[in-house]
Amino acid sequence: MQSMSDLLLLGIALSDFAALGTSRLSACIRAVAWQGLLLGLLPLFLEDPRSWHVITLAAGTIAVKAVLLPRLLRWAMREASVRREVEPVVGYMTSLLLGFVALGVSFAVAQRLPTLEHAGLLIPTALLGLITGLIVLVTRHKAVNQVAGYLILENGIFLFGLTQLRRVPFLLEVGVLLDVFVGVFIMGIVVFHINREFDSISSAQLSELRDQ
Amino acid sequence: MPVFFAPLVFLLLVLGTAPLMPGIASRTKSLLTGRRGAPVWQLYADLWRLAQRGAVYSTTTTWVFRAAPVALLTAVLAAAALVPFDGHRSLVSFSGDAVAFAYVLGFGRFALVLGALDTGSSFEGMGASREVTFATAVEFGLLLSFAALVIATGEMSLTGMLGEPLAMRWPAATTSLILVAIGLFALLLAECARVPVDDPSTHLELTMVHEVMVLDHSGPDLALIAYAGAVKFALFGAVAAAVALPRATWSPMASALGLLGGMFLCSMAVGIVESSMARLRMVKVPLYIAGSVALGGFGLILLLR
Numbered sequence: 001m002q003s004m005s006d007l008l009l010l011g012i013a014l015s016d017f018a019a020l021g022t023s024r025l026s027a028c029i030r031a032v033a034w035q036g037l038l039l040g041l042l043p044l045f046l047e048d049p050r051s052w053h054v055i056t057l058a059a060g061t062i063a064v065k066a067v068l069l070p071r072l073l074r075w076a077m078r079e080a081s082v083r084r085e086v087e088p089v090v091g092y093m094t095s096l097l098l099g100f101v102a103l104g105v106s107f108a109v110a111q112r113l114p115t116l117e118h119a120g121l122l123i124p125t126a127l128l129g130l131i132t133g134l135i136v137l138v139t140r141h142k143a144v145n146q147v148a149g150y151l152i153l154e155n156g157i158f159l160f161g162l163t164q165l166r167r168v169p170f171l172l173e174v175g176v177l178l179d180v181f182v183g184v185f186i187m188g189i190v191v192f193h194i195n196r197e198f199d200s201i202s203s204a205q206l207s208e209l210r211d212q
Numbered sequence: 213m214p215v216f217f218a219p220l221v222f223l224l225l226v227l228g229t230a231p232l233m234p235g236i237a238s239r240t241k242s243l244l245t246g247r248r249g250a251p252v253w254q255l256y257a258d259l260w261r262l263a264q265r266g267a268v269y270s271t272t273t274t275w276v277f278r279a280a281p282v283a284l285l286t287a288v289l290a291a292a293a294l295v296p297f298d299g300h301r302s303l304v305s306f307s308g309d310a311v312a313f314a315y316v317l318g319f320g321r322f323a324l325v326l327g328a329l330d331t332g333s334s335f336e337g338m339g340a341s342r343e344v345t346f347a348t349a350v351e352f353g354l355l356l357s358f359a360a361l362v363i364a365t366g367e368m369s370l371t372g373m374l375g376e377p378l379a380m381r382w383p384a385a386t387t388s389l390i391l392v393a394i395g396l397f398a399l400l401l402a403e404c405a406r407v408p409v410d411d412p413s414t415h416l417e418l419t420m421v422h423e424v425m426v427l428d429h430s431g432p433d434l435a436l437i438a439y440a441g442a443v444k445f446a447l448f449g450a451v452a453a454a455v456a457l458p459r460a461t462w463s464p465m466a467s468a469l470g471l472l473g474g475m476f477l478c479s480m481a482v483g484i485v486e487s488s489m490a491r492l493r494m495v496k497v498p499l500y501i502a503g504s505v506a507l508g509g510f511g512l513i514l515l516l517r
Contacts, residue, residue: 092499093498103513107513
């Protein structure tokens with residue numbers, strides 16, 4: 001069980017790197033979708049797989065994070081007709097290196113955190129997800145990419161939540177899932193409207209907004 | 213039986229079967245793309261044909277150009293002597309020979325680059341500059357992977373890093389070692405001039421990397437370079453296979469079969485990669501190499517934990 005969950009966490013970390021290193025929006029969305037799938041499978045290997053709590057959480061996570069949200073993002077990408085991020089603030093090579101630094105930092109920090117139940121890869125991967133999400137969110141211009149970064153960030157927070165799986169009420173987790181879904185849904189609509197208004201979804205253009 | 217008998221037999225086995233590896237890769241590629249393709253032993257025939265020809269030397273070249281292929285092959289053979297192919301011991305081993313392995317290969321590349329620059333052709337200079345640019349990054353990745361193995365086993369020589377200590381450590385650190393092995397395989401593609409980095413079947417000077425450096429070599433010299441390339445391919449394949457599945461506890465016969473099987477699977481994987489993706493644009497190659505270095509580094513960080 002332990003090695004299986006380690007393998008899933010490893011996959012999640014690798015998908016973080018994939019999102020950092022790719023210039024194609026569709027590849028970035030695919031990385032986020034894979035991350036959602038692995039994230040959904042993870043509770044099954046961390047806790048007693050037969051409890052309803054865990055099974056519903058896994059099914060809900062996969063449905064929202066691996067199916068619904070990527071589909072929504074693809075829709076937004078198609079509507080805005082963008083394929084790739086042409087000029088990110090920080091180059092792909094540099095962001096990959098930043099991700100590598102983030103990996104080191106998250107492992108170093110995870111060892112210093114006060115005792116948590118799962119000493120394995122869970123905490124470092126969660127931290128890595130947080131930092132990666134932040135990097136993507138800050139360094140990319142295209143709004144679709146920024147939403148993907150937000151999702152990666154949220155996945156990191158979700159991983160943190162898994163350490164407390166037994167103590168957090170089921171309703172709260174489903175509520176968070178729903179919040180994320182609504183959040184990304186609204187972002188998708190906003191992306192669509194930005195595109196219609198400005199003929200581009202580059203958020204750099206938003207700085208030109210001013211009162212009439 | 214002298215103690216160096218088994219390593220010597222395994223070394224000769226690898227040196228003898230090395231020309232099969234590019235053959236298997238291209239055969240896999242042909243089968244996957246619906247062609248019949250050249251026979252697996254094509255490179256043996258090519259080497260034989262080239263060896264019988266005379267060499268042509270341009271008047272602008274000096275002894276450096278003539279020495280380059282010999283120096284390259286010597287370096288690759290010296291590196292091969294450091295690898296414990298049977299999973300127990302290598303022909304030559306000393307503390308820190310992993311670093312020697314990387315830099316002996318580096319010396320071979322240096323010789324080839326000097327030979328290419330000696331022709332005075334601008335094309336060869338371009339190819340040499342590309343090769344060196346990518347190779348510096350690959351070398352870093354190789355050393356990082358070896359560092360991961362040093363941390364996993366606590367040994368400083370390839371004999372220990374790929375031998376019994378690795379086999380003892382393997383069950384506890386499978387995930388990180390598999391990561392290192394995948395990273396090594398990705399580096400193999402860059403080091404041996406295979407598809408995402410360089411296309412061995414293209415002959416367009418503008419995009420060639422490795423091929424362009426050997427344009428002026430002919431006859432036996434070209435045969436030496438081609439054979440050295442095949443041996444390097446086999447070396448990397450054998451090291452990646454040994455990291456993915458250490459064979460120290462196997463019987464010699466099973467170990468030999470495991471070695472050949474690993475090399476076979478490795479060349480098949482190269483063929484599959486080549487038929488499923490196009491080569492990357494030149495500007496994307498550093499990103500690819502950084503990704504493969506990151507895999508090795510990832511394994512390293514997991515082992516440090």
